Amino acid sequence: MAERLVGKAAPDFTMEIVSGDGKDFGKVSLSDYRGKWLVLFFYPLDFTFVCPTEITALSDAYGQFKVLDAEVLGASTDSIHSHKAWLTTPKDSNGLGNINFPLASDITKKVANDYGILIEEEGIALRGLFIIDPEGELKYQVVNHNDVGRSVEETIRVLQALQSGGLCAMNWKPGDKNL
DSSP states (O other), X not given: OOXXXXXXXXXXXXXXXXXXXXXXXXXXXXXXXXXXXXXXXXXXXXXXXXXXXXXHHHHHTXXXXXXXXXXXXXXXXXXXXXXXXXXHSOGGGTOOOOOSSOEEXXXXXXXXXXXTOEETTTTEEOEEEEEEOTTSBXXXXXXXXXXXXXXXXXXXXXXXXXXXXXXXXXXXXXXXXXX
């Protein structure tokens, strides 16, 4: 049976990243996000079909995440060099184009394994999305089959609900009363 992650300290990580414009490389750790909310999401592979729809939608909504004092970090088991190639390839050539947040390389597959979303026999991650609070506690996770994309609107709604500080009923929206 898989270990429960929600309500516990998020598994620590350090991964290499490429900036959203594909120009700069660096490293990022969970501790870099202390004091902010983090939306960490995994996708299966660069140069695929569903992944760019999610990544582009999250990038388009980046301003909404910033207003909520949240950062976004995408990750896959591809290398930073694959990420760079995808970010710098034009969209009409199956590229991703520039985005508003970095992409991390979990080439060792350790982080996907620690978060319980690694498909070992394929060496790729499921579509896992995690919201981590400013103190490093994992507050939310959703894992989809790789054929199905996630909802940016639902991610933002859940982030707002978590930040509301109260008990939120089903379909809670900003402005609704907490229980």
